[in-house]
Amino acid sequence: MKQDDIRFFTSWFKGYVKSYSSTDEEVQANLNYKEEHSLRVRDLMLTLGEEQLDPNSMFLAEVIGLFHDVGRFEQYVKYHTFKDHLSEDHAELGLSILERHQILFDHMSKQEKAIIFTAIRNHNRLMIHESVRGNTLLFCKLIRDADKLDILEQIINFYENPQRTPYFAVENNHSDNRYSHEIIQGILSGRQITYSSVQYPADIKLIRVSWFLDLTLPTASKIAKRKQFLQRIKVFIPETDEINEAFRYVEQVLSEHALK
């Protein structure tokens, strides 16, 4: 792959997103947020990949970042939600879109295409499929970390400044103090927490806190620390002894990981 291929993919992506343009302000705002998210995740892939990837792998990382959420636009316009369980898996949808438009075809080898597909397919799973190995596994880790970092930042910015991103499809109820104890237990025992355990608005925020435990690359943890994500999200979560304990635990794991 060459820089020209990246230019081609980027201009295709922008045109593709434009094809979903809507006069409905809410729809348009959410399409814009996903487009901006895709471009930021592409940049984060380059930041996270810098230390460990050769130039050609950096191109791959860039394409994975750019296209990881390409399914989001059709998903939102078709179902009016970004919730996969209420619509369909947006990663699989994205892969079928890339196939339908034959975008990767002609620009790369079969192996490169396979890496891109596996990384996109695994970006939103609870865990990376156990059959993924070697280089492909590294790209899976990169996209999952880059995606989490940007989603966390977007959500925290929204909590802090909701008027800056109107219609952002994220709840922002900060007044309900209830939360599920099993989510705290899940965080403290390092268990993967699924959205099925969510009962209250604070639960979703606690699940996002648990994401800090899943960051795989030390550089990602360093970025999370530098941007003070934990301290900033804590402001919007009810304060109890066990929640404080969970935060202390996550902070410790994050700090140790950032030093690796």
Ligand SMILES: [Fe+2]
């Ligand atoms: Fe995604």
